[in-house]
Amino acid sequence: MNKFDIIVVGAGPAGLMAAIRAAQSGCSVALIDKNKKVGKKLLMTGAGRCNVTNSRPVDEIIANVPGNGRFLHSAFSQFSNLDIISFFEKNGVALKEEDHGRLFPTTNRSKTIVDALFNSCLNLGVQYFPETNVLGLLIENGEVKGIKTAQTNYFSPAVILATGGKTYPSTGATGDGYTFAKSAGHTITRLYATESALLSHEKFIEEKTLQGISLKEIELSVLNAKGKSVVKHQHDLLFTHFGLSGPAALRCSSFVNKLLEKGEKEVTLSLDLFPEIALGQLTQKLSVLTKSNKSLKNACASLLQERLFVFLAETAGLDPNTPAKQCSKKEIDALSKLMKSFHIKVYATFPIEKSFVTGGGVTLSEINPQTLESKKTKGLYMVGELLDINGYTGGYNITCAFVTGAVAGQHSSAAILQQNK
Template sequence: MKYDCIVIGGGPSGLMAAISAGLHGARVLLLEKGDRLGRKLLISGGGRCNVTNNKEIDELIQHIPGNGRFMYGPFSVFNNRDIVRFFEELGIRLKEEDRGRMFPVSDKAKSVLDALLTKMRDLDVVIKTNTAVASVRYEQGAVAGVKLRGGEQIDAPAVIIASGGMSVPKTGSTGDGYAWARAAGHTITDLYPTEVPIRSKEPWIKELQGLSLRHIVLTVQNAKGKKIIAHEGDMIFTHFGISGPAVLRCSQFVVKELKKGATAVQLQLDLFPEQKLEDLQAELYRRAEAEPKKAFKNVIKGFIPERMIPLLLAKSELDEDTTFANLPKKPLATLAELLKALPISASGTLSIEEAFITGGGVHLKEVTPSTMQSKLMPGLFFSGEILDLHGYTGGFNITVAFSTGYVAGKSAAESYA
């Protein structure tokens, strides 16, 4: 059988690319080296599949810190609202949750995957699993098809590389596509982990292992102590450092500072982001004054996370058993300052394989944003995480995957059908 388009990779971007190419009239072959499709999709959104985010386009792009402006091109063809319509037309009803996150009403990623697989069957997309690609074939200055690891060659005038990055390798993302892009003359920018837990060598971190904090603000500072970025959200202390949504969003900025040669990066944790420092200090004083005979450590229980009280009082040089009558003002002020800016030294992050997303990839100056076609090799298209594009968790990365996948599929079909 002859194909108009070959899609390499059965993740969210590859599935969308195959459907889009089929919708626009192409005869499509989807190749997946693993034994099943959609493995990363099934674990996205905690197994519920956060299919997109409902924010306005400009705000959406602000949540794609890795070259987000490039996405104005793909979004002009297929944006987050189009993604919502697409899934609803497939029979997947969606609901909006906090921060604009869009989930299937079923709360099951499998229902999303099943709908995509059904659509591909309806479009007669040929699917081959357990089929690894050895190389993309380039002949006479254009795409000619692919060569499989077993030696078989399959012809097609258009190939979409949707093979992912290097993060979560158990889903099949092991960086295979970078070599195929380089062979076409493409530049691969430095690869690094993003949306990844942060390591810390602070001696007190392990004492707080398992403690979750809600609605905090975490700030990343540069070597001069100036704020680089701050994110609000939840976090958790781990045996190696910190994790959770706010931490993941800050992680890429830690990585970038370390790349500049820093041995550690200073973070600040604000436990009470909605309160001013002076109001927080006054609140601590008021609580002590209201129960003058109580030990201060008991006065602040229920106000400050209990497991953090010994650490914070020790850092403030406040006796745990002191009462209101003996409460010194300077250490009380120090405690308030720590509650607003507890310093945490970040020594690094977990590895790129342990990250949710890969930073870096195919250089975007070498790709046409409105078509996702290579500027260097006719017939070659890219979509998803192989590109030097990344967003925050919360539906932004999968929006990039679906948008670039749809555009690549549409463009490949229209150019070579």
């Protein structure tokens, strides 16, 4: 008979950590996944390098989870990013820190992270059931009793759902968990794409004028219908054939979607190429550079990549090949203003299936923040992207997955051990 103390559904970061923490208590644990191998989506993260967590203080990490990060205060007080770092170091995985506190394995391979998690599961006696499609939950009198699969039923008084959202369905994240949660009495908030690339019909995008240009530490703001900034992010940006990508664009995507949902056909973004310099300082710098006998584009070669500078100069009505010293004060003012506030209209983000993170999910008021147990069905726990929680890129979403998984694994096993006394 397939009977276990705890069943974990989903072998992503949340599910793997949940299984590890549950098994550490001595409970028998089944890890069930529809894929042949664990961590399929995890292997893709960080361009195959796996941005495993972030080194920033907990309060700062939670501030980088715009989708209901405050709900996680209790979970982080029990298991934090420091515990994640400690776990991997104890399992022989050295980590290195890059910009913005992002942590990667020194091997630069996501497989290093996945292997450490899965080997830990196996060493703790977790039983893995690959290529097993879960059809639903077994619930009686408001208590979970196990799961139903295409092959057989698995029985347990504790089930942890770590099925992920709806992003990259090829990895197995097809939204099954939302159906399971609904069957247990839960409400699912509206699902939307976040951490997603932005699509634009701007002429310079469609003509691929700036395609491939990558910018470091710019500031990108999302403007509402009144022209007021609703959010701004200082990070890297990439111009593509369809619009904008890179961390700055991804971080703005959920706010773009929220404005589009209100009925706006397009959302205006404002790009500041020099966020560390005030407008007056930039104007002064341009005034000095344009005293040169060189052409305008050559005189200002130290400021920006030539292709971008030429585009901005022409947008401001200037000939980039004209002698720099012929530029008038009015022209210099127009160019500096454009560099500090260049507007780009976007009309959509990628759909959820092609985005990094699913916004929305299981309503948090129906989940115990201390234990991650359902308030609707006893013994049912929900973690990771399945919940109505979403963070920015930079290791924040994976951190939330590990933290919620660990807490659910810890509390589910504690409840089982208490029942068995």
